[in-house]
Amino acid sequence: MLRRHLHADILKMKGTPVILAHILIPIITSGLFLLYYSFSVWSDTTKIIAFYQAVGVGFPVLIGIFCANAAAQEKNAGGFQNLLASPHKVTAFWSKVLLLLLLGMFSVLFTAGLFGYGFCRAPGLSNISIGLCITAALIMWCSSIPLYLWQMILTFQFGEGVSVCAGIVSSLVSALMLTGLGKFIWKFTVVSWTARIPYTCLKLAFGEAGAYNELQAVFPLYAVFTVISMLYYFLWAFCFEGCKLSE
Numbered sequence: 001m002l003r004r005h006l007h008a009d010i011l012k013m014k015g016t017p018v019i020l021a022h023i024l025i026p027i028i029t030s031g032l033f034l035l036y037y038s039f040s041v042w043s044d045t046t047k048i049i050a051f052y053q054a055v056g057v058g059f060p061v062l063i064g065i066f067c068a069n070a071a072a073q074e075k076n077a078g079g080f081q082n083l084l085a086s087p088h089k090v091t092a093f094w095s096k097v098l099l100l101l102l103l104g105m106f107s108v109l110f111t112a113g114l115f116g117y118g119f120c121r122a123p124g125l126s127n128i129s130i131g132l133c134i135t136a137a138l139i140m141w142c143s144s145i146p147l148y149l150w151q152m153i154l155t156f157q158f159g160e161g162v163s164v165c166a167g168i169v170s171s172l173v174s175a176l177m178l179t180g181l182g183k184f185i186w187k188f189t190v191v192s193w194t195a196r197i198p199y200t201c202l203k204l205a206f207g208e209a210g211a212y213n214e215l216q217a218v219f220p221l222y223a224v225f226t227v228i229s230m231l232y233y234f235l236w237a238f239c240f241e242g243c244k245l246s247e
Contacts, residue, residue, distance in 0.1 A: 001088050005095035012073050013099070018066055022103045025062070026111035029055065034118040045206050048128060049199060051115060052136050055108070056195025057175045059140065060147055063104070064167020067151040068160035070096050083240075093237035097152050104148070105141045112137030132205055136198045143193040143222070146229040153236055187218040190225060197222070 013019055033054075037047050074083055083092050116133030147170070155163035170191035176182060177192035178199065186192045197218060204211035 001091050002095055002098075005088070005092050006099055009070075009095050009099045016069055016073070018069055019103065021066075022107040023110070026107055026114060029058075030111050030114035030118060033115060037119070044128060048119075048133075049202050052140065052198045052202060053178055053195050055111060056140055056143075056198055057171050057178070059108075059144055059194040060170035060174060060191055061164075061167040063100075063144060063147050063151050064155075064163045064165075064170070066100055066103070067148065067155045068163040070100060070152070071155040071163070072160050074156075089240070090234060090237045093152070093233070093240070097148055097233070100152075101141075101145065101148055104144060105138075108137040108141045109134060132202075136202055139201050140194050140198045143197045146190055146226050147194065149229045149233045153233065156240065157236075187214070187221055193218075193222065 033047075033051050040047065042050070083089060112133040113130070116128065116130035119128050119133075120130065151163050151166065154166055173189060174192045174195045177186040177189050177196055182189065182192060182196070186196045197215075200211050200214050200218070204215065
């Protein structure tokens with residue numbers, strides 16, 4: 001049943017720029033960073049960390065936009081009637097968030113792969129481990145799972161505009177948490193995880209002191225919050241009866 005819903009959602013997305021965006025954004029992002037890094041005087045470590053910080057900060061706003069697009073599709077196709085009339089409503093909602101999660105995983109891995117390969121091959125840039133780039137991307141994607149769930153709830157419950165605005169605010173907060181202001185509170189700030197957790201993992205890989213203790217503190221919080229978010233998403237999807245969306 002989930003497979004049929006996924007297939008239907010993929011067909012719906014073919015008429016939108018969502019799939020194309022998940023291909024073009026990685027190409028443009030990695031290309032711009034590699035171009036700048038070809039003449040930048042930053043150290044290799046700083047270049048890699050800055051790249052993942054930037055991608056992690058931008059991730060929440062993209063999640064907000066893509067979730068808003070998913071809700072707009074259903075709203076325009078009869079005011080959520082396809083979802084509400086389905087005998088497997090919960091499965092239909094899980095299909096939507098699962099498809100976006102799969103696209104998000106492809107996108108971050110594609111971005112990391114292009115960046116890692118270019119960083120190894122481009123003239124003037126030093127060798128790094130592509131495996132490290134892929135690992136950091138996977139960690140970033142895992143960190144984004146709660147954001148996808150809550151953004152889907154926001155956009156279906158309150159409208160596309162709320163989801164996009166929430167994504168923008170989340171990105172701004174995430175950027176703030178990368179500064180000294182977020183040194184102690186970022187672990188409790190869910191929207192900062194897509195930038196701060198990969199950054200901390202990279203610090204650990206590069207041998208910086210204190211990174212291991214930070215990860216020890218945040219991973220239990222991440223695990224508990226993600227499980228709670230999934231359970232709440234299931235309950236919300238089961239109880240959802242539609243709403244009047246206004247922009």
